Amino acid sequence: DIQMTQSPSSLSASVGDRVTITCQASQDISNYLNWYQQRPGKAPNLLIYDASNLEAGVPSRFSGGGSGTDFTFTITGLQPEDIATYYCQQYDNLPLTFGGGTKVEI
């Protein structure tokens, strides 16, 4: 199985801050990576696919990058509604695997 390691596991930031989350795969997954946002008590919501492609309707303050084993997810200008847990997920190989999540607080 491909292990996905996210860091940090939690962070606290202020409105307007730039926030960066990293996700490391245990082996090369090319750009086969998705990022999801999960607000408290809600289902996950797709934000980024193919490591850097913004999902339709998602604000442009969200971005993703990286390839191979190292990936980043950035919120440029944190907003109160961005309070959530963020997960990376690889689809290079089955079983599909998710990172442990990063909880973003203000």
Added chain:
Amino acid sequence: QITLKESGPTLVKPTQTLTLTCTFSGFSLSTSGVGVGWIRQPPGKALEWLALIYWDDDKRYSPSLKSRLTFTKDTSKNQVVLTMTNMDPVDTATYYCAHRRRNGPNSYSFDYWGQGTLVTVSS
């Protein structure tokens, strides 16, 4: 507009079999490239993929749970059904079904999710 909704028992006893139904609309599971997945999330923990079913009835399961899972589809009813045998308290989780979208060659995402259903395993 794609929607999915999970249904099933909220409480099961240890050793019992769990049967969850995902009823969807806005897409057909007979369309090439389409899939539906099940993902679960224990309280306060991360997401865990369980199973996928494809438009051609191919199925894939998490290796760690494969012996306990069965995934079927009823295309005419727009439903998929997941059964999990020999339930244990560690299986307590919110269970989600999700639409798997094909973005391009070898590129897939879960773009629509159900609201989830919390299943508690307790005697």
